[in-house]
Amino acid sequence: MNWVWFHRFGSPPYFYRFAGRWAPWFLGIAVALLLVGLYGGLAVAPVDYYQSDAFRIIYVHVPAAYLSLMTYTWMAIAAAVGLIWRIKIAHAVAAACAPAGASFTAVSLATGMIWGMPTWGTWWAWDPRLISQLFVLFFFLGYIALRGAIEDRDRADRASAVLAIVGVINVPIVHYSVEWWNSLHQAPTLLRSDGPTMPMSMAWPLLVMIGAYTFYFLAIMLMRARAEVVRRERGGAWLREILAAPEASP
């Protein structure tokens, strides 16, 4: 396998240019997909038999839940890369994932609560999936808090990386919690071994929305990581050159 691309990303100038070039595109794609998905979900998709229009919150809730787990996994992988191979950029990427991940988790919990009211009759239930999703939020917050509490930047990077890796155990727990325990929350309908149980007319806006959220996350993550790189490399000659040059490159 060609590892050249891997090491290339570890170089701050390359990452800076890469992030600067692609983030606006990702954001644009995200907005486009969002519009299509929202239109599909809110206007086009047929009304649900049991829940009528209340189910449409699925188009905001489910992508947020998926993204919260995906962001955490991404953060843990970046943290592991930074820890094992000592690539500083990886730590910047992990740090960039945390606020976005916390927001997605919060949105997922909040929209879940809003959805729970008409369907279950309650805002909250002490249910395995909800609780484990709450823990994911705690882990994100703990990661951010630990980073902020340690003054030495390299130590902060590495300590929070250990925390991120330790917390990865939560991700499969959240996903499988509805299968392992009797949960109030419904079983997975999309990511299943025998294919989705939802009819395609309802499912396609969901997939589009998941795509929208993913591209949004990538855009945000690249932008934040880029800012972090600038902060860390502010003394670097390459940065001064880029900023001094006229608007030739982003």
Place this chain on the structure above:
Amino acid sequence: MNAARATALQAAVAVFRRDLLLAFRRPGEWLQALAFFVLVTVLFPLALEPEPSVLRLVAPAALWVTLLLASLLALDFLFREDARDGTLEQFVLSGQPFTALLLAKVATHWLITGLPVVLVGPLAAMSLGAPSASTPGLMLALLLGSVSLSLIGSIGAGLTLGVRRGGALLSLLVLPLVMPVLVFGARASAQAMAGEEATGALYLLAAMGVLALTLAPLAAAAAVRISME
């Protein structure tokens, strides 16, 4: 020099014995943790109605929440002194497996903070209305749970070394990791108090303990090494 090289086990035992000796010379810290446990258990009947049926319902939860809080309090001093005076550094440089030495420290720490709670816990439960027949089940659950708490907590203790006022942060980091222990510990205790078979929950507690024993020392060792940079 007629000196033989110490094996890893001998070194770990030396750390264990030294920590025990230090704990006996300076009992303040771990006695505080025990006193905290007893005091907080007393708070529950004061805050609720001293109605026996109510207390009996609450007893398992009260016991385990208090154990958790006392553990968090005690975790504060697990590594603190040794980090401050350079002992942990010498552990790393001793040429012995660092994980083994840390495990010895966690073992002594459990012995002075977890074990007293295991012994006193059933008494506290009985004061909340638990039948005396539940004592063996309770002690077993507390034993398994407290071991997991010490092990998992050592990760948080390692991560927050050197952080000023790291106590609150320690709680934030450790609590999500130990929730399963709380859930199943309380369930096992409730079943024991009701006279039912608690084997399912106890097995799960034991499984969590084994998982903690295998993985937690590695994470804690990594965390402590990072704090020495």
Place this chain on the structure above:
Amino acid sequence: MRECGFDSRRPHHAGTPVGHRVLKVGNLHLWRGDRHLLRGVAFSLEAGQALQLLWPNGTGKTSLLRCLAGFLHAEEGEVRWRGVRLTSDRDVFHQDLAYLGHETALKGDLTAMENLQYACALRMRHPPAQLQAALAATGLDRLDPQQPVRSFSAGQQRRLALARLSLWGAKLWLLDEPASNLDGAGLQVLQQMLRAHLEGGGAALLATHQAIGLEGADSRLWRDAREAA
């Protein structure tokens, strides 16, 4: 390469090839945060040689020692101990290494003998007579044996740390400000210990703000980090 403080009389090293190079450091670069602290540091140490780092404060003396000990990670550079790269086998290196940092790693609640016992138990097993002899060699045998180290003066504690150092049988000594808190008699003890260590074929790297006189031993002084050793 400029010569500095080099004593040309080399005593015979029993059993160790004279001038055999044991520690070789090449092109070491270390960053602490944003500061490029060590820029291409390179030097070598031979058996029976001492190198004293007299760099100004804040220029990386302690960081260099900690990096060699393994606490800090150097972004670039190579360190070889007895021809073997450090990164390939740290445990063997640690067995040959003794590090004395700013913190003495002594336990205040234990007595001097107990401190020595437990510290040495990590590495090798010594008969008590040998521990007692080490105490005598550093002039601490006249103190009350039951006295906890907490009540020792800073100078006495450092002497105890030196006694511990002599018992480890390490071939490379990394000492960070070993003379701090030592009075005249204590300094003499340090000098004697260093001389004996060097005569026995050991090597020493010291970070110190004042040169330690080691007449009769092979001792170099390195005053400026930017120049060659």
